[in-house]
Amino acid sequence: MKSTILSEKDAKLIEKAISQHGRILNTLALSKIFEEEYSSASAHNRINFLVKAGWLRRIKKGLYLIIDSLTARSQTDISLIRIANAIMAESYVSLSHALNHYQLFDQLSKNVISITWTKNKQYIFDDCVFKFSKIKKNMYFGFNEKMENGKLIQIATAEKALIDYLYLDKNFGSASLVFEKLRDYHQELNMKKLQEYALRSGSTIQRKIGFMLDELKIDTNSLYQAIEKNRGASRLTKDSKLFNAKWRLYYDNRIIG
Numbered sequence: 001m002k003s004t005i006l007s008e009k010d011a012k013l014i015e016k017a018i019s020q021h022g023r024i025l026n027t028l029a030l031s032k033i034f035e036e037e038y039s040s041a042s043a044h045n046r047i048n049f050l051v052k053a054g055w056l057r058r059i060k061k062g063l064y065l066i067i068d069s070l071t072a073r074s075q076t077d078i079s080l081i082r083i084a085n086a087i088m089a090e091s092y093v094s095l096s097h098a099l100n101h102y103q104l105f106d107q108l109s110k111n112v113i114s115i116t117w118t119k120n121k122q123y124i125f126d127d128c129v130f131k132f133s134k135i136k137k138n139m140y141f142g143f144n145e146k147m148e149n150g151k152l153i154q155i156a157t158a159e160k161a162l163i164d165y166l167y168l169d170k171n172f173g174s175a176s177l178v179f180e181k182l183r184d185y186h187q188e189l190n191m192k193k194l195q196e197y198a199l200r201s202g203s204t205i206q207r208k209i210g211f212m213l214d215e216l217k218i219d220t221n222s223l224y225q226a227i228e229k230n231r232g233a234s235r236l237t238k239d240s241k242l243f244n245a246k247w248r249l250y251y252d253n254r255i256i257g
Contacts, residue, residue, distance in 0.1 A: 006055060009037055010046070014055065014066060022151050023066040023078060024086040030056075030064060059125050060087055080112045081153050084130050087123055091116040091132055092143035094156035094164045102158045104185050115140065115156065115164055133168055142197050158185075159194040163201055166208050170238040176255045179212050186216060195223055203227050204234040207249040211236065214246070215256045 006014065017025060017033050027047075034043035050056045057065045063086060065078065081093045081101070091114040099105035110128040117137040123130045142160025145152050156164060162181060165174045182189065191213070198209040199222065210223040224246070233248040240250040 010050065010055075013037060014050075014068065018066055018068060023068065024059070024082065025064060025066070027062045027064070057126075059083060060123050063087065079148060079153070080110075080128060080130075081155055082148060082151055083125065083128075084112045084114045085153050087130055088114065088116055088118070088121065088132050090118050092154035092156055094143075094161045095168075098156040098161035099158060099181065101155055104158055104181055104188070113168075115143075135164075135167065139167065139201060141200065157193070158188075159190055159197055162189075162194065163197050163205060163209070166205055167201065170235070172237050172239065172252060172255070175208070175237050175252070178208075179215075179255050182212055183216060186218065191218055195220070198223060199226055203230050203232060207234045207247045208236055211244055211247045211249050211251060212256070 013033055013036070017030060020033070021029050030047060031040075031043055034046055037043075038046055047056065051058060051064075055067055057067060059065055065083070081097060084093050084097075085091065093101075093112060094115045095113040096105050096107070096109060097112050100108045112128060112130050114130065114132045115135055116132045117135060117140040119132070120134045121132040142163065143154050143156045145154055147153075162178045165178050168174075194209065195213075198206050203226075206223050206227050210220045210227070213220045213223075227247070231248070233243075233250065236249055236251040236255065240252045242251050242253055243249070244251055
């Protein structure tokens with residue numbers, strides 16, 4: 001909760017910061033604006049004062065959220081996707097938050113998973129966990145840049161979010177969720193795009209997607225041609241024991257039952 005009313009000077013500087021950068025901005029941009037009215041040392045002190053007063057909230061070191069209303073108490077009017085993108089520029093939001101964005105997922109947790117090719121990292125802000133999962137750079141694709149309230153956000157396509165589930169998590173829950181979404185939303189999802197993404201993602205993903213689409217009676221010829229001569233084998237989940245000879249994939253019958 002804020003402990004003071006903004007001075008006229010600070011109010012104008014905050015307004016200018018929002019106008020130029022939006023409500024999420026880094027220390028450099030904020031300092032540059034405040035140094036128009038204060039010395040460098042005074043600008044630094046003033047920014048710290050506004051943090052303590054509640055007008056600025058640190059998302060992480062060097063990154064701030066401006067609270068521009070006396071009635072605001074948290075970041076709830078700023079999307080978690082925008083915050084995640086601001087924390088790490090070379091990333092896109094995926095998994096449940098991406099599926100929720102496309103109305104393919106009802107439950108929305110406070111764990112926001114982003115995909116990056118740089119490094120694994122985790123931040124906590126306002127009781128939300130922002131997790132950044134590192135993947136191979138050749139897997140860093142399949143996301144859209146979209147405008148949200150005048151700001152660009154990066155978010156996985158629904159099809160890539162499903163691929164990311166299978167790539168990142170070998171557990172029963174993720175495989176079951178992906179099959180459920182393919183079963184329930186195959187009319188809304190772009191099956192051609194899904195298979196094109198799988199073809200870029202290696203033989204294990206090709207086997208998993210091919211096996212699931214076969215179960216749903218969806219044509220998988222392009223995927224099968226890609227792995228037909230590959231004599232290796234993969235697992236749908238780490239505990240899978242049944243074997244599908246066509247896809248050379250160990251699977252769990254509960255997922256497709």
